[in-house]
Amino acid sequence: xxxxxAVVIAGxxxxxxxxxxxxxSAPSFLSGTGPPAPVSSSPTSTGPSTTPAVPPTGAARTALxxxxxxxxxxxxxxxxxxGSRITDVSVARLQTAEQYSQRLAQQAIxxxxxxxxxxxxxxxxxxxGATYTSEAYAYSVQSALDxxxxx
Amino acid sequence: MGTVVSFHxxxxxxxxxxxxAAVASACARLHELDDIFSTWKPGSPINRFRAGRLRLDEAxxxxxxxxxxxxxxxxxxQGWFDPWAMPGGFDPxxxxxxxxxxxxxxxxxxxGVDAAIVNGGGDIAVLGLPKDAHAxxxxxxxxxxxxxxxxxxxxxxxxxxxxxxERGPHLIHPRDGRMLFRTASATVVGSSLPLxxxxxxxxxxxxxxxxxxxxxxxxxxxxxxxVDGKEIATEGIVFATAGVT
Amino acid sequence: xxxxRIESVLLVKSLPVTGPILEGRFRKVRIDMASVTFxxxxxxxxxxxxxxxxxxxxGTAPRPVVADVAxxxxxxxxxxxxxxxxxxxxxxxxxxxxxxxxxLGNLTxxxxxxxxxxxxxxxxxxxxxxxxxxxxKLLAAHRRLAPWPISLIVAHAVLLTFAYAEAAQTGVWxxxxxxxxxYPDMLTATIALVVMVAIAVTSVYSIRRRLRRETWxxxxxxxxxxxxxxxxxxxxxxxxxxxxxxxxxxxxVLWASSAGLVLVYRFGLPLFRTLRHRLEVVxxxxxxxGTVSVVCRGRHLDRLAVAGGQFFEWRxxxxxxxxxxxxxxxxxxxxxxxxxxxxxGIGDYSSAVARLRPGTRVAIEGPYGAFTTHARRRxxxxxxxxxxxxxxxxxxxxxxxxxxxxxVILRASSAEELALASEVAELVRHRKGRVHELVxxxxxxxxxxxxxxxxxLQNRDVYVSGPEGFVNRVVATVLRLGVPKDSVHFEVYSL
Numbered sequence: 092x093x094x095x096x097a098v099v100i101a102g103x104x105x106x107x108x109x110x111x112x113x114x115x116s117a118p119s120f121l122s123g124t125g126p127p128a129p130v131s132s133s134p135t136s137t138g139p140s141t142t143p144a145v146p147p148t149g150a151a152r153t154a155l156x157x158x159x160x161x162x163x164x165x166x167x168x169x170x171x172x173x174g175s176r177i178t179d180v181s182v183a184r185l186q187t188a189e190q191y192s193q194r195l196a197q198q199a200i201x202x203x204x205x206x207x208x209x210x211x212x213x214x215x216x217x218x219x220g221a222t223y224t225s226e227a228y229a230y231s232v233q234s235a236l237d238x239x240x241x242x
Numbered sequence: 243m244g245t246v247v248s249f250h251x252x253x254x255x256x257x258x259x260x261x262x263a264a265v266a267s268a269c270a271r272l273h274e275l276d277d278i279f280s281t282w283k284p285g286s287p288i289n290r291f292r293a294g295r296l297r298l299d300e301a302x303x304x305x306x307x308x309x310x311x312x313x314x315x316x317x318x319x320q321g322w323f324d325p326w327a328m329p330g331g332f333d334p335x336x337x338x339x340x341x342x343x344x345x346x347x348x349x350x351x352x353x354g355v356d357a358a359i360v361n362g363g364g365d366i367a368v369l370g371l372p373k374d375a376h377a378x379x380x381x382x383x384x385x386x387x388x389x390x391x392x393x394x395x396x397x398x399x400x401x402x403x404x405x406x407x408e409r410g411p412h413l414i415h416p417r418d419g420r421m422l423f424r425t426a427s428a429t430v431v432g433s434s435l436p437l438x439x440x441x442x443x444x445x446x447x448x449x450x451x452x453x454x455x456x457x458x459x460x461x462x463x464x465x466x467x468x469v470d471g472k473e474i475a476t477e478g479i480v481f482a483t484a485g486v487t
Numbered sequence: 488x489x490x491x492r493i494e495s496v497l498l499v500k501s502l503p504v505t506g507p508i509l510e511g512r513f514r515k516v517r518i519d520m521a522s523v524t525f526x527x528x529x530x531x532x533x534x535x536x537x538x539x540x541x542x543x544x545x546g547t548a549p550r551p552v553v554a555d556v557a558x559x560x561x562x563x564x565x566x567x568x569x570x571x572x573x574x575x576x577x578x579x580x581x582x583x584x585x586x587x588x589x590x591l592g593n594l595t596x597x598x599x600x601x602x603x604x605x606x607x608x609x610x611x612x613x614x615x616x617x618x619x620x621x622x623x624k625l626l627a628a629h630r631r632l633a634p635w636p637i638s639l640i641v642a643h644a645v646l647l648t649f650a651y652a653e654a655a656q657t658g659v660w661x662x663x664x665x666x667x668x669x670y671p672d673m674l675t676a677t678i679a680l681v682v683m684v685a686i687a688v689t690s691v692y693s694i695r696r697r698l699r700r701e702t703w704x705x706x707x708x709x710x711x712x713x714x715x716x717x718x719x720x721x722x723x724x725x726x727x728x729x730x731x732x733x734x735x736x737x738x739x740v741l742w743a744s745s746a747g748l749v750l751v752y753r754f755g756l757p758l759f760r761t762l763r764h765r766l767e768v769v770x771x772x773x774x775x776x777g778t779v780s781v782v783c784r785g786r787h788l789d790r791l792a793v794a795g796g797q798f799f800e801w802r803x804x805x806x807x808x809x810x811x812x813x814x815x816x817x818x819x820x821x822x823x824x825x826x827x828x829x830x831x832g833i834g835d836y837s838s839a840v841a842r843l844r845p846g847t848r849v850a851i852e853g854p855y856g857a858f859t860t861h862a863r864r865r866x867x868x869x870x871x872x873x874x875x876x877x878x879x880x881x882x883x884x885x886x887x888x889x890x891x892x893x894x895v896i897l898r899a900s901s902a903e904e905l906a907l908a909s910e911v912a913e914l915v916r917h918r919k920g921r922v923h924e925l926v927x928x929x930x931x932x933x934x935x936x937x938x939x940x941x942x943x944l945q946n947r948d949v950y951v952s953g954p955e956g957f958v959n960r961v962v963a964t965v966l967r968l969g970v971p972k973d974s975v976h977f978e979v980y981s982l
C-alpha cells in the first residue's frame with residue numbers, strides 16, 4: 092500500500108499524543124517508577140504499631156506515599172510516624188471514578204448535621220470508615236514508610 | 243487482607259512489657275488469620291475452599307467458625323448481607339476483618355490490660371474505657387471528603403463502617419446484581435464487631451430498607467449518610483458534642 | 488453516405504426482438520440509444536420522448552487527497568487506541584494476579600473495536616471516499632481486514648474472562664456467569680459477541696460458498712446490531728473510559744458519526760435516488776448470445792451525476808428478484824430520460840434479467856466506482872476489456888475527449904461474444920483511435936501480445952475490466968511492461 096508509511100507515522104503520532112496528554116495527569120506505567128523489586132502480589136496486613144499510653148519520643152514525621160492508580164481512580168496515603176511507630180495513616184488524596192461521588196465532590200457539599208470536622212483538630216481515639224482493601228492503599232503506605240525510613 | 247491495623251493500649255496495672263508482648267502476639271495472630279482468609283494469597287484455605295478444592299472438615303477450625311458467623315449475620319440482616327452472593331463465590335471478607343480484630347483484642351484482654359482499642363482499617367474493637375473519659379470518641383470518615391470527618395460518636399462498644407465511596411461500585415446487590423446504592427456510608431455500633439461489620443455492609447446494600455433493618459436488630463445502633471447528605475441515626479447513637487470543632 | 492447516425496443503425500445487426508409489444512417502439516428507442524454512441528450532443532426530432540437532448544451531468548471529480556487524509560486519520564486513531572490501553576495500566580496492576588491478562592484483554596478490546604469501526608466505515612459508501620478508491624477496492628479492503636477485528640475481539644473476551652477469574656480466584660465458567668449476571672451491560676455484550684462469531688463463521692469461504700448470496704448478506708447485516716449492542720459495555724466498564732469523560736465523549740461521537748454516515752450514505756442516499764428517479768424497465772434486447780441490454784427510463788436523470796465507467800447496484804422489483812441487488816455498469820452514459828445497462832447471462836439471476844418485463848420498477852444504489860476518466864494521469868489511454876468488461880469501457884469512452892487517440896482491446900472467446908463492439912468502434916473512430924478485437928480461446932490468444940499492439944503502452948493510462956482471472960493476468964502483464972502503478976486502473980467483474 093503506497094500510503095503505508097504515512098499511516099504508520101500517523102499511528103505513532105496518535106500514540107505519542109495520547110501518552111503526552113496522559114502524562115499531565117496521574118502517573119502510570121509509562122512515566123512512573125519502574126517495576127517494583129520482587130514484591131509479593133498479595134498485600135498482607137502491614138505492620139501494626141503500638142502507641143502505649145506514654146507519649147512516644149521523637150518528633151512526628153509525615154510522608155506522603157506515592158499516588159497509586161487503582162484502576163478506577165488515584166489514591167495517596169499520608170503516614171505519620173513518631174520514631175519508628177506509625178501514629179497515623181490517612182488518605183490524603185483520593186480521586187474516584189465513581190460518577191456520583193465525583194459529582195458530589197464538585198458540587199456544594201450538603202451540610203452534615205455536625206459540620207465538617209477536621210480529623211486533626213478533633214480529639215478522637217480512632218476513625219471508623221469503609222476500608223481501602225485495594226493494593227493501591229498498601230503500596231502507597233509502604234512507599235510512605237520507605238520515605239520515612241521505617242522498616 | 244490489605245489493611246493496616248493499629249493498636250492503642252492503656253496497660254493500667256498490667257506491666258508494660260506484658261502489654262507489649264500481648265500486642266506482639268496479637269499481631270502474630272492477625273498474620274495467621276490473614277494467611278487463612280486472605281483472598282489475595284494464592285492457595286490460601288479460603289481460596290481453595292471457594293474453588294471447592296478444600297472441604298470444611300479439612301479446613302482450619304476458624305473457617306467453620308467464620309462460616310457460622312456469616313450464616314448468623316445473613317439471617318439477622320434479613321438476607322442483605324450475603325457472602326454467598328458475591329460474584330467470585332463465597333467471600334466472607336466483609337465479616338472476617340471485624341472478627342480478626344476482635345480476636346486480636348481478645349488476646350489483649352487475656353493479658354489483663356486496662357483499656358485498648360484496636361482499629362483494623364476502620365473496624366474498631368474496644369476494651370474498657372479511655373482514661374478520664376466515659377466513652378471512646380470515634381470519628382466517622384466523611385464519605386466524600388477524605389480528610390474530614392462526618393461526625394464523632396461516643397461509644398463503649400465495637401464500631402464498623404461500610405460504604406461504596408472508595409473504589410466505586412464494589413458492593414453487589416444480592417438480588418439483582420446492581421452496583422450503585424443510595425447510601426454513601428453506614429456505621430453500626432454494637433457488641434460484636436463481626437456482626438457490626440456485616441450489618442454495616444447490609445445497610446449500604448439494602449438502600450431504602452436500611453433504616454428498617456437497622457431498627458430491627460436489638461442492641462445495635464446505626465448511623466447512615468445518604469448520597470444526598472441526609473443522615474439517619476437510630477436512637478441509641480450518641481454524638482459527641484464537647485470538644486468538637 | 489447518409490448522416491452517420493442513420494448509418495450506425497444499419498450497421499447494427501438486426502437481432503430478434505424480445506416481444507411483439509415492443510415492435511412499435513423498438514426502432515425509435517434503438518435509434519435514440521444507438522444514435523448517441525458517437526455523438527454526445529445529438530438531439531433527435533422525435534416528439535414522443537421529452538427533452539432527450541439534455542445530457543446527464545458528468546460525475547464529480549474525485550479528490551485523491553481525501554483518501555490520503557482518511558487513511559492518515561485511521562492510522563492516528565489506531566495509535567491513539569493503543570496508547571489509551573497502555574496509559575490506563577500501571578506496573579502494580581500488571582504485577583497483580585491476572586494483571587497481564589487484564590491488560591492484554593483491554594488492549595485487544597480497544598484495538599479490535601476500533602478496527603470494527605474502520606470496517607463499518609469502509610463499507611459506508613461515503614461519496615468523497617468512494618469516488619477516489621472505488622467500491623470494489625473498499626470491499627476488498629473490508630474483506631482483507633476482517634479477520635483482525637474479529638480475532639482481537641474474541642481474544643479480548645477470552646483474556647478478560649481468564650484475568651477476572653484469576654483475580655477473584657474462581658473458575659472460568661463461574662466468571663462468565665458473574666460477568667453476565669452482575670456487571671452492567673455484559674449480557675448485551677455477550678450476545679453481541681455470539682452474533683459476531685456467527686457472522687464470522689458464515690463468512691469463512693467454505694461455508695459462505697454453500698449459502699445463497701442473499702442469505703449470507705442478510706446474516707451479515709446483523710453486524711450492525713452486534714456493534715450497537717456492544718457499545719454500552721465499552722463505556723460502562725472500559726478502564727480508559729470510566730472516569731475519563733473526554734475519552735468517552737470522543738468514542739461516542741466516533742460511533743454516532745459512523746452510524747449516521749451509514750444511515751445516510753449506505754441506506755438514505757440510495758433510497759432517495761431510487762425515489763427521485765423512479766426508474767422502470769422500458770426494453771430488454773439481446774446484444775449477443777447470452778448478453779442482453781436493459782434500457783430503463785427515469786425522471787430527473789439530468790440531475791444524476793454519473794461518470795462513464797461507473798456502476799450501480801440494481802434491484803429489479805419483481806417477483807423472485809426484488810431481494811437481490813447486483814452490480815452492473817452502465818453501458819452508455821445516461822441519455823435522459825433513458826439509461827442502459829448490459830448484462831451477461833451467467834447464472835439464474837442474469838437469465839432472469841433477460842426475462843424482465845417492461846414496466847418493472849428498479850431500485851438503485853450508486854453510482855459507484857473509481858473506474859472513470861477522472862483517474863487518468865495522462866492524456867493517452869489504453870482500454871482493455873475482457874468479455875462483459877466491455878460495458879464499462881464503452882461508457883468510459885464517451886467521457887474521453889475527441890482526438891485523444893485511445894487504443895481499445897476487446898477480448899472474447901468468440902466473435903459473437905463481442906457485445907457492443909460496433910458502438911465501441913464508432914466511438915473510437917470518432918476519437919481517432921483504434922480497436923483490436925482479440926477473439927479466440929485462451930491458448931490461441933496470448934495477452935502478452937499487448938506490447939506489439941500498443942507499442943507506447945508505458946506512456947498511456949491503462950484501464951482493464953473483465954472477469955477476475957483476466958484482469959489479474961492483464962494487470963500483471965501491464966505492470967511488467969513498465970506502466971507505473973498509478974496509471975493502471977482496473978475493475979473486476981465477479982458474479
